[in-house]
Amino acid sequence: MGMAIRRLGLLIGLLIFLGMTYLTGCTSTSQTTSSSSSSSYLYYDTHSHLQPSESGGVLSFTGGADVAVASMNAWGVKKILVMPPPFSSSSEQTATRYECTDMSAAVSKYSDRIALLCGGGSLNIMIQNAVSGQSINSANFKTVARQLADTTGFVGFGELAAEHFCLGSGHIYMMAPPDHPLFYALVDVASEKAVPIDLHMEAISSTMSFPTLTSGSCSYNPAVLTPNIDKFKNLLTYAGAKSPKVKIVWVHAGWDNTSQRSTTVCDELLGLYDNLYMNLKHSSADSVSANQVLDSSGNIKSEWLSLFNKYPTRIMMGADHFFAPAGTTPPGPGSFDSSWAIITKLATASSNLAVKIGYENAQTIYSLQ
Numbered sequence: 001m002g003m004a005i006r007r008l009g010l011l012i013g014l015l016i017f018l019g020m021t022y023l024t025g026c027t028s029t030s031q032t033t034s035s036s037s038s039s040s041y042l043y044y045d046t047h048s049h050l051q052p053s054e055s056g057g058v059l060s061f062t063g064g065a066d067v068a069v070a071s072m073n074a075w076g077v078k079k080i081l082v083m084p085p086p087f088s089s090s091s092e093q094t095a096t097r098y099e100c101t102d103m104s105a106a107v108s109k110y111s112d113r114i115a116l117l118c119g120g121g122s123l124n125i126m127i128q129n130a131v132s133g134q135s136i137n138s139a140n141f142k143t144v145a146r147q148l149a150d151t152t153g154f155v156g157f158g159e160l161a162a163e164h165f166c167l168g169s170g171h172i173y174m175m176a177p178p179d180h181p182l183f184y185a186l187v188d189v190a191s192e193k194a195v196p197i198d199l200h201m202e203a204i205s206s207t208m209s210f211p212t213l214t215s216g217s218c219s220y221n222p223a224v225l226t227p228n229i230d231k232f233k234n235l236l237t238y239a240g241a242k243s244p245k246v247k248i249v250w251v252h253a254g255w256d257n258t259s260q261r262s263t264t265v266c267d268e269l270l271g272l273y274d275n276l277y278m279n280l281k282h283s284s285a286d287s288v289s290a291n292q293v294l295d296s297s298g299n300i301k302s303e304w305l306s307l308f309n310k311y312p313t314r315i316m317m318g319a320d321h322f323f324a325p326a327g328t329t330p331p332g333p334g335s336f337d338s339s340w341a342i343i344t345k346l347a348t349a350s351s352n353l354a355v356k357i358g359y360e361n362a363q364t365i366y367s368l369q
């Protein structure tokens, strides 16, 4: 009974918020408020980034956090999970490489609005180095992972990369087999700490030539791509056998550069592995349109609505937006407004799904307050 009342309360809160949204016509992050109070907000964005400013070799994330909170207020987002994107030891990334520990001042400033995922700036580099032939001791890798877990107050590991394309300036190409021994080592630590793992992986069912990118070509990308779906299944099988506490979040559903991350593939994997979760991103500038959630009119495609209805507790929001300090240019196209438009549409189709995908699932999966 108590749970039923709570759920009813959450639903009423959502409807009140959506009503306010429609009344104010709020569809852009330019409509902001100065308040950082989160008491009236409901939603969780489980995957975004803060772009640092740099002065004298020191990176600061508070400017990006200020912009993030203003955008969150505009969309009724209570909390975002931010993380270092997947880095490598490439010299291309020397100036901007960081780990979640570098964001502590920004997190302290907005402790009720921002939570951390960690590993993109250290564990992902170790995995990339291992794939390049460097000898990486699994025990040392686990020590770094445990240190992040024990010292940062994080809520999960991220962002790790199994297949990451170069989509423009500042990007590099990264590939690591999802069943690599170090991904298994990460699952071991995630099991100990009972936290999810965020994994970035363009879908490749079989060997294919590198596709023509919506965002334009990049010389770092290879000519041929290696299949990864079967290896991903190995990882999910390993994690499932390890512990039901290890949740693998295959990030950026609805965003796709191989034309292979279809709802059919998502459906197959979600059906086979109950430890698999996804979060939604919408960005027309750097993704093929065929597998996006929204059609050209901004409506949710029927195949995605079917997927949401089939797996209502397995999908969350995760815009993958890079919040840059005011007055600076964010890297890549923005995706916060375009992604959160999904929830506005979803609320008209199913308020129950909007509640689950908008915030309930994130609360459960990442154990958020």
Ligand SMILES: [Zn+2]
Residues within 6 Å of the ligand: 159, 200, 251, 252, 320
């Ligand atoms: Zn990513």
Ligand SMILES: [Zn+2]
Residues within 6 Å of the ligand: 047, 048, 049, 085, 159, 320
């Ligand atoms: Zn990301």
